Amino acid sequence: MSDSDQDRKKQERAARERFERAMVELREGSYRFASKARGQAGLIVEELIDPDGEAILNLADIEGDAGALALSVPLDMITFETWLYGQIGDQEALDLEIQAHYDFWFNFGAWIGETLRRRHGGHWLLTGDDPKRWRLGFSKILLEISPFSFAEQLLRAQSDSVHRLVSEIERLRQAHLDQRERDGDQDIDRFSAQTYIRMHTMPLGQWMVMDFKHLARMWNQAATRDVVKELKKQAKRAPAGNLHIIEHLVQALDKADPEKPLGQQTGDRALFETVAQILALRRASAPVAMDIIEKYVLPTMHIGIPDKFPDLDDDDRASLRKGMELFELFVEVVPHKHQADDEGFLGSIPNEDLASPYRERTQLDVSKGDWVIVNPRNFKQMLLEFDTKRMLDKYDEFVAYVRADPKAPRRRDDGRMLAETVARSMADLKACVVASSKDDLALVFRMLPPPP
Structure with missing residues (x-):
């Protein structure tokens, strides 16, 4: 065994x-949290979140009525709540530097997570040593x-706090009940720990529609002071969550010569991209995991709507027995109606259809952002016949076709959610392609880092 194999096994063992x-x-x-509540306050905390218990029934009766809530809260x-806040002791607020506070907080968080995991099924995702970064991913939703x-x-x-705790736990229960109803009164575990790990390790891809002509005027011709004026104008219409980005950008531009265009003062790509997203972005798709785009979205686009x-x-059939999802099989076996460029960008797009948005035409590295x-010319042809309902109906036909095969294993439709994800992504892409065809706009692709 090589040293690298030994190191890997050692790391895996340590992680386990x-x-x-x-x-x-x-x-x-x-256990400590529930035991302490029972011993000190005479409470069985699980009864507070019992769907048939007084707290949940009262919650349903008075939801949204603050006056009724104040009068009707069960003893x-x-x-x-009195016991919960009493654990802070004579301190004014929770202080996790105090060991007693930290221990109680940890036990409380563990009780919330473990209660929900036992009730609904799920997976702990333990990133690092700080429990604040630990997450619970559910297996059915x-x-x-x-x-x-x-x-x-x-x-x-x-x-x-207790009303909020009970309300949130009940909301999660209702979400699981709704999913069970959609699944024909069955409990189906769809999502593994690996599903959630992917969400935090797989980079995302996004399509954008940009007005580069307008951006060129603002970046290469307009004085920096005019760019700042335009940014401040956009700030008035921007969502509250984006205001700090524009404010920081304006502060950064204060260091530039206000009389000269930005393009004459810097070639910084990050600055160029930030200005572009505020002044030139006309449409954007929802970010989607890169492996979904490469393995399913683009191949499905090339498949089109099959006749048979x-x-x-x-x-x-062997792949089905090994657990291959039905939509994955659909993409695997149905031939392409439109030829893909296997050596091209994303395994689909010819390299001659690509261009750089940057002034210096150096080689691009999409993996670095x-x-x-x-050029959307090929997309236009392939997406012309695309319709979300038609695509999903055709997939449903494929599921029925597989089930009609007497030699194929009997399988539930475990690929529907993936099919819907692909359909939404294709609808997003089609909307971007249509938008880019108007007013001489540009279709742009970028890769984003995984969510934290």
């Missing part, structure tokens, strides 16, 4: 041991929560 230790801490912390909820961050918010609140399906062979302009 860390995970096992953390799981023990979570289970013990959850156990009042007792629990695609949703992550941060139990320890939630626990901290509740302990720092001045009032109404090929016969399944023994290899196809560089933008690339894509």
